[in-house]
Every structure is written in C-alpha cells, then in structure tokens.
Amino acid sequence: MSIIKGKAYTFGDNINTDVIYPGKYLSITTDRMEMARHCFEAVYPEFMEQARSGDVIVAGRNFGCGSSREQAATCLKYFGISAVVAESFARIFYRNAINLGLPVIVAPGVARMVHHGDDVEVDLEGGSVRNTRTNETIEATKLPDFILKIIDDGGLISHLQRRLGIVKPEEDK
Amino acid sequence: MTIAEKILARASGKPLTEPHEIVTAKIDVAMSHENADVVLRAFKEIGVEKVWDPERIVILFDHRIPAESEKTAATHQRIRAFVKEQHIKHFYDLREGICHQVLPENGHSRPGDVMVGTDSHTTTHGAFGTFASGIGATEMAGVWATGELWFMVPESMRIKVTGMFPKYVSAKDLILHIIGKLGAAGADYKAVEFFGETISNMSIASRMVLTNLSMEMGAKVAIVVPDEKTITYVVQRTNHEFTTLLPDPDAEYAQEIHIDVTDLKSMVACPHAVDNVKPVSEVAGKRINQALIGSCTNGRLEDLAVAAEILHAEKVHPEVRLLVIPASRQVYLAAIEKGYIETFIKAGALVLNPGCGPCLGAHQGLMAPGEVCISTTNRNFKGRMGSSESFVYLASPATVAQSAITGEITPAATTG
Ligand code: SF4
Numbered sequence: 001m002s003i004i005k006g007k008a009y010t011f012g013d014n015i016n017t018d019v020i021y022p023g024k025y026l027s028i029t030t031d032r033m034e035m036a037r038h039c040f041e042a043v044y045p046e047f048m049e050q051a052r053s054g055d056v057i058v059a060g061r062n063f064g065c066g067s068s069r070e071q072a073a074t075c076l077k078y079f080g081i082s083a084v085v086a087e088s089f090a091r092i093f094y095r096n097a098i099n100l101g102l103p104v105i106v107a108p109g110v111a112r113m114v115h116h117g118d119d120v121e122v123d124l125e126g127g128s129v130r131n132t133r134t135n136e137t138i139e140a141t142k143l144p145d146f147i148l149k150i151i152d153d154g155g156l157i158s159h160l161q162r163r164l165g166i167v168k169p170e171e172d173k
Numbered sequence: 174m175t176i177a178e179k180i181l182a183r184a185s186g187k188p189l190t191e192p193h194e195i196v197t198a199k200i201d202v203a204m205s206h207e208n209a210d211v212v213l214r215a216f217k218e219i220g221v222e223k224v225w226d227p228e229r230i231v232i233l234f235d236h237r238i239p240a241e242s243e244k245t246a247a248t249h250q251r252i253r254a255f256v257k258e259q260h261i262k263h264f265y266d267l268r269e270g271i272c273h274q275v276l277p278e279n280g281h282s283r284p285g286d287v288m289v290g291t292d293s294h295t296t297t298h299g300a301f302g303t304f305a306s307g308i309g310a311t312e313m314a315g316v317w318a319t320g321e322l323w324f325m326v327p328e329s330m331r332i333k334v335t336g337m338f339p340k341y342v343s344a345k346d347l348i349l350h351i352i353g354k355l356g357a358a359g360a361d362y363k364a365v366e367f368f369g370e371t372i373s374n375m376s377i378a379s380r381m382v383l384t385n386l387s388m389e390m391g392a393k394v395a396i397v398v399p400d401e402k403t404i405t406y407v408v409q410r411t412n413h414e415f416t417t418l419l420p421d422p423d424a425e426y427a428q429e430i431h432i433d434v435t436d437l438k439s440m441v442a443c444p445h446a447v448d449n450v451k452p453v454s455e456v457a458g459k460r461i462n463q464a465l466i467g468s469c470t471n472g473r474l475e476d477l478a479v480a481a482e483i484l485h486a487e488k489v490h491p492e493v494r495l496l497v498i499p500a501s502r503q504v505y506l507a508a509i510e511k512g513y514i515e516t517f518i519k520a521g522a523l524v525l526n527p528g529c530g531p532c533l534g535a536h537q538g539l540m541a542p543g544e545v546c547i548s549t550t551n552r553n554f555k556g557r558m559g560s561s562e563s564f565v566y567l568a569s570p571a572t573v574a575q576s577a578i579t580g581e582i583t584p585a586a587t588t589g
Binding site (some may be wrong): 090157 | 193198215218219220221308309312313314315323324357391393
C-alpha cells in the first residue's frame with residue numbers, strides 16, 4: 001500500500017469541487033458507483049474515456065477548492081483513482097479524501113516534474129514522488145502512520161470500526 | 174510557537190508542533206446543530222454504542238426554529254431522542270438562539286481549548302482564544318466515538334490592528350475591508366491571529382465578528398489573543414478549567430499585516446461574493462426591499478444598540494421590510510430591558526425569534542427574484558437568502574439600520 005504506481009492524469013491549478021463532481025448530481029444519487037461515472041463530467045468530459053482505474057491524478061495548486069461536498073472525493077475514489085498528488089489542496093477536500101480512504105499527497109514542484117501520461121511512483125510512507133520516465137524524484141509531505149492506517153482501512157468509518165473493535169475492552173474501563 | 178501551534182501541542186500531548194505536521198488532538202468541545210441528525214446516522218454506522226463523553230458534546234437547534242416543515246420537525250425529534258438516549262448533558266432545544274452565541278454565553282468557549290463544530294463558522298469561538306474549526310459530519314461521528322481528531326498544524330498569519338474607529342464604523346467594516354484586501358482564499362488553511370490596541374479595546378462581541386467572518390477568507394481557525402476581558406467573560410459563565418495560551422514572542426508567522434482603522438470607511442460586500450468589498454459610499458442609493466439585522470455575525474446586544482440608536486424616533490421606509498433577529502434569548506431579554514425592542518417595533522420592524530432566521534435561506538423572510546437585501550449576516554452567495562436572482566449586500570448594523578430608513582443603501586450619518 002505504501003508505494004503507489006500509476007499513470008499520471010494531470011490537471012492545472014484551482015480545480016474546484018464543482019468541476020470534479022458537478023452539482024447537478026448531488027441530489028440525484030447517493031450510490032457511490034454511480035457517482036464514479038460523473039467525475040469531471042461538465043468541464044473535462046474526456047476524463048471518463050481516457051482515465052483508467054489505478055491512475056494517479058497530478059494537479060497544481062488548491063485542488064478541491066469550493067464547496068465542502070464529500071462527493072468530490074467519493075467519485076474519484078470509486079472511479080479507481082489510486083492517489084491524488086498536488087502542489088496544494090483545499091482544506092476540506094483534503095480532509096474528506098483521507099476520511100474516505102483516498103490517498104492525497106502534497107508535493108511542491110510536482111506539476112512541473114510530471115507530464116500527462118508519465119508513470120509515477122508515490123511513496124506515502126517515505127514521502128516522495130518519482131517520475132519513472134525521467135527518473136526525477138521530489139519530496140512530498142510524509143503521511144504519518146495513523147493517516148496511512150485510515151487510508152489502508154478504507155476510510156474513517158471502517159478504520160474506527162476496526163480500531164474500536166480491537167481496543168474495545170480498554171475503552172470500556 | 175503561535176497560539177494555534179501551542180493549543181495543538183497541548184491537545185496532542187506534544188512539547189512542540191510545527192506547521193504542516195499532522196497531529197491527533199483531544200477534543201474539548203464538539204458542537205452540532207440540526208445536522209447532528211447526519212452525524213448520528215454516521216455514528217450508528219460506525220456501530221459504537223456510547224458517545225465518548227456526553228459532557229463534551231453540545232447540541233442545539235438554531236437553523237430551522239421553530240420547525241418550518243414536517244421534515245425538520247422529524248429531524249428535531251430524532252435528535253431529541255438521541256440526546257436522551259446518550260445522556261448528552263449540554264442540549265439547548267430551540268429556545269436559546271444561535272450556536273455561535275449560545276455556546277459562549279454558557280461558558281463552552283474557553284481559551285486554550287480545541288473545539289470542533291459541524292458548522293463552518295465555528296471559527297467564531299476563536300474570539301476566546303480557542304482553536305475552533307468547522308468539520309464534516311462523518312468526522313464528527315468519529316469525534317463522538319473517540320473524542321479525538323487529526324489536524325494538520327496550520328501556518329499562522331497575524332493581523333495587527335491599531336487606531337480608533339470613526340463613529341459608526343465597526344468590527345464588521347474592518348473584517349470586510351480585510352477580506353476585500355486578501356480575497357476569499359487569502360487565509361486558506363491558515364490560523365489567523367488578531368492582536369493590537371484596537372483589538373484590546375474591542376468588546377467580546379466585536380471580536381466575535383472578526384473571527385466569525387475570517388472563515389470567509391478561508392481561515393481554518395481565527396484567534397484573538399486572550400486577555401483579561403476574555404478571562405473575565407469566561408469565568409463569569411463557567412467553573413470549567415481551562416489553560417490560557419498566548420503566542421511566544423518569537424513565534425513564526427507566514428504573513429503579517431497591519432491595519433490602522435483611523436480612516437476606515439463603512440464597507441459593504443456586494444453580490445455575490447464576500448470578497449467583493451467596496452466602501453458603502455460607492456453603492457449608496459441602491460434601492461432595497463429588505464434589511465436584516467441579526468445572525469451569528471451581528472445579532473448581539475451592541476449591534477442592536479447601534480441600530481436602535483439610529484432607528485430611534487424614525488420610521489422604516491414604507492417599501493422596506495426590516496427584520497431584527499436577536500442572536501440569543503439572553504440578547505433578546507437584554508434588548509427588551511434596554512428598550513431597543515420597543516424602538517424597533519415602533520419604527521415598523523419585524524422582530525423574530527432568536528435563531529438563524531433567513532440567513533441560510535430556509536425560512537422567515539426569503540427573497541423574490543430581483544429583490545435586494547442589505548444584511549448584517551456573513552454570506553451573500555447567489556441564492557443564499559431565497560431566489561437565485563435576488564441580491565444580498567453585507568454591511569454593519571449601523572449601515573443596515575440607516576438604509577432601512579432611507580430605503581436605499583446609505584452609510585450611517587457620522588455628524589449630528
Ligand atoms: S446565522 Fe447564518 S451563518 Fe450563522 S450559524 Fe446561522 S445560518 Fe450559519
């Protein structure tokens with residue numbers, strides 16, 4: 001889990017939550033697989049055809065800005081995006097992604113280093129991103145163990161289920 | 174360390190924290206309003222039987238009170254049942270007012286604490302030196318289950334304010350000015366610290382205006398450096414222990430700003446963005462249909478006082494609906510005792526029950542297409558207060574009161 005390999009699908013700066021998951025679908029569905037069919041639909045309709053499960057999104061600054069809708073992270077996760085690497089993230093998207101089990105990595109300089117279609121390797125634990133085509137590597141913010149654990153467990157709810165299940169006797173004291 | 178760094182260090186049991194580090198903090202206060210209904214659903218999905226600490230959870234109703242629909246009535250009912258079942262100690266049903274006023278009034282907002290709320294304007298409580306931030310419903314379910322939550326330590330920026338406000342220019346004009354300058358993402362992710370002589374001289378209520386609206390420039394938390402005023406306010410309301418934390422003299426800030434308010438003008442945020450800020454004089458003359466004094470931003474006693482001063486022996490323009498909504502039952506009662514409510518009613522205003530009122534566009538005074546409202550609230554997004562073809566201007570209580578009399582956007586007279 002700690003090393004993620006995938007093809008880079010790139011975006012620019014300030015990709016907002018309306019672009020990632022169009023508002024018109026908010027009231028239409030609560031089905032996660034259905035959400036996954038509308039990623040970037042309004043502005044980048046080609047995404048649904050060209051992107052593949054396992055791809056790594058590489059973006060510029062302030063990825064996920066705008067509304068607090070959790071669906072923006074949900075649709076990417078259930079589409080199969082294996083990680084999002086960006087120069088920076090909007091606060092609520094970042095939190096939502098982790099709590100849903102979608103790895104998000106801050107890596108200043110990544111937008112310059114990675115081009116669309118490059119193969120990248122993201123080391124969540126070590127805190128680095130490597131472009132395997134050019135063999136360039138940059139540092140990324142390391143994710144601490146417990147965040148990795150939340151992601152590994154598939155998000156906050158299942159993480160807590162697991163954790164509380166294990167520590168229950170102690171919690172009862 | 175800055176205040177934010179110190180509080181997170183204390184709450185996560187570490188000697189030091191640095192920006193961008195991720196820590197797990199123990200939560201001192203967890204607040205929810207009607208959206209506790211969404212939280213309790215996620216909480217049940219986790220499958221925990223009991224909340225971590227029924228004394229640290231605060232729940233109240235303010236967004237849709239009294240219930241404007243059957244759906245809301247059922248929501249209220251489900252939450253009341255949950256509160257009983259879990260023995261949640263601090264539950265304020267629909268009779269107290271808006272969360273961001275009721276919590277401080279009851280001593281829940283304390284220096285050095287970490288507070289999370291399922292409401293984006295939870296930053297308000299930073300006026301008491303609290304690390305207070307808005308979170309999502311799923312996360313809150315996690316807090317209810319475990320009492321802790323992870324945070325990325327924010328970079329801090331500080332804003333020093335000096336000078337004396339001109340008459341009828343207030344904290345609202347100051348923060349609108351700052352948001353206009355920095356933009357809606359100007360404090361993204363950051364902890365904003367307010368200090369300086371103007372802040373020291375400011376009332377607690379005015380400080381809350383600053384921390385409330387800081388959310389609209391993206392702040393994760395906004396903190397007023399606590400002083401004697403803060404401590405006095407808090408100890409009068411609670412016996413609960415707290416640790417007053419102050420920034421170190423050598424704390425590091427990502428950005429520092431200095432503002433002198435001596436020549437500050439009355440400001441207004443024009444449709445449809447909070448950072449679309451202009452001096453009131455630039456939009457003076459714009460006809461209005463509705464004027465609103467209230468909300469978690471400007472529904473406190475000093476706000477009603479200045480409005481009453483301006484409306485005294487005056488009449489609301491015949492084509493304007495002036496709504497006055499005290500932020501809480503306590504504010505309402507004090508305003509009655511001071512005679513403000515009588516002034517409003519004599520002037521032709523409609524005084525509504527303490528709560529959010531039409532601020533979020535749910536009920537109690539929505540707008541028709543083409544209508545214009547001048548309001549003391551904190552958001553003027555498209556469709557926020559009714560029709561997506563209506564227009565909301567945000568301003569101070571003085572500007573709103575003056576505009577309600579003339580029927581058009583008007584700065585409060587500074588002479589006389
Ligand atoms: S008054 Fe408005 S901004 Fe404040 S809590 Fe209520 S709905 Fe939110």
